[in-house]
Amino acid sequence: MHDTPYIHPRSKGCILCMRCTRVCPSGALQPVADDEGETIQKHVKMGIAAIDKNICNSYNNYACGVCVRACPFSGVALYAETWEKPVVNKEKCVGCGLCEQACIHYPQAIRVTPIAMVKG
Numbered sequence: 001m002h003d004t005p006y007i008h009p010r011s012k013g014c015i016l017c018m019r020c021t022r023v024c025p026s027g028a029l030q031p032v033a034d035d036e037g038e039t040i041q042k043h044v045k046m047g048i049a050a051i052d053k054n055i056c057n058s059y060n061n062y063a064c065g066v067c068v069r070a071c072p073f074s075g076v077a078l079y080a081e082t083w084e085k086p087v088v089n090k091e092k093c094v095g096c097g098l099c100e101q102a103c104i105h106y107p108q109a110i111r112v113t114p115i116a117m118v119k120g
């Protein structure tokens with residue numbers, strides 16, 4: 001596990017710049033072309049975001065939606081229902097963590113679970 005890269009979303013989410021793939025010496029990280037996001041959504045899967053409705057402002061009478069606006073695939077991977085209630089599309093979420101970084105609630109009401117820890 002030593003030196004294994006990981007993302008700490010509350011500090012900084014992944015902006016999908018692919019620069020890590022340029023310096024990876026083993027080829028474990030491969031670049032993915034950016035064609036308006038479709039290829040990235042298909043091939044990048046670092047984790048999946050989930051919302052804790054018990055503490056999310058929008059699910060508790062205070063319309064927020066900050067996380068939806070922070071998502072690079074807003075409206076696709078993360079979209080808003082009435083009163084800015086965020087909803088994750090698990091098929092499209094890449095696990096970048098930018099929603100978790102942006103969440104105005106503390107502790108975060110939206111968090112990314114690493115893909116290796118996602119059940120089933």
Ligand code: SF4
Pocket residue numbers: 048049070071072073077078088092093094095096097098099100112
């Ligand atoms: S829902 Fe969150 S983790 Fe998933 S793509 Fe959008 S910002 Fe990234």
Ligand code: SF4
Pocket residue numbers: 051055056057058059064065066067068084085086102103104105108109110
């Ligand atoms: S930013 Fe946080 S509190 Fe606001 S809608 Fe998103 S998950 Fe809920």
